Amino acid sequence: MKPTKGFADPDVQSKNYYRQERTCGNFHRAFTLRAMISPDQIKAKFKNGVLLVEIPRPEEEKPRQISVDIE
Incomplete structure (x- = not known):
């Protein structure tokens, strides 16, 4: 991701954010x-x-089963 530069306003209020x-x-x-x-x-x-940057959470990888033939 590219670095972000700018000016921030300290008076902004918000709710329900992860960060x-x-x-x-x-x-x-x-x-x-x-x-x-x-x-x-x-x-x-x-x-x-x-x-406001929105980054969707990735889907969790589901466990998978692998069959192994035993001789």
């Missing part, structure tokens, strides 16, 4: 996503000075 960050002044934020994330499913909105 929420507030900072005043210029900022730079970068993080690494797990390989299971599909980049084409990431959505971002910028409204009223707030950048």
